[in-house]
Amino acid sequence: MFSLSSSNQYYLYDKPCDMRKSFDSLSGVVQSQMSHNPCDGSVYVFINKRRDRIKLLHWEHGGFVLYYKRLAQGVIESPRLAKGNCLISWSTLMLIIEGIRVGIIQKSLRFSLRKTD
Numbered sequence: 001m002f003s004l005s006s007s008n009q010y011y012l013y014d015k016p017c018d019m020r021k022s023f024d025s026l027s028g029v030v031q032s033q034m035s036h037n038p039c040d041g042s043v044y045v046f047i048n049k050r051r052d053r054i055k056l057l058h059w060e061h062g063g064f065v066l067y068y069k070r071l072a073q074g075v076i077e078s079p080r081l082a083k084g085n086c087l088i089s090w091s092t093l094m095l096i097i098e099g100i101r102v103g104i105i106q107k108s109l110r111f112s113l114r115k116t117d
Helices: 023-032 090-098
Strands: 010-012 043-047 053-060 063-070
Touching: 010 090, 023 043, 023 053, 023 063, 043 090
Parallel strands: 010 043
Antiparallel strands: 043 053, 053 063
């Protein structure tokens, strides 16, 4: 089953990525350059140099899934992240994919129920 949601963690690779890379090469980038385990269930986001293509690498039960989008027009606006911080939210990823500039958007705090001991 293909599924991505807000329950996943999303990590943006902060350098341009060669879109010819596939499962093994991208998982190697995750291990060697991002210092993460590509099989941990997180989603890893890669954008090419021209910023017209995006790939998402995700480990699901039984194997890797690769999501790939090529824009017909325009560029992907990647968010400005603090140095060393590559974690992005589901809503930020959706804005990136939809072509909305995320550099000027700030999320307001919302109420959430937390489990108490």
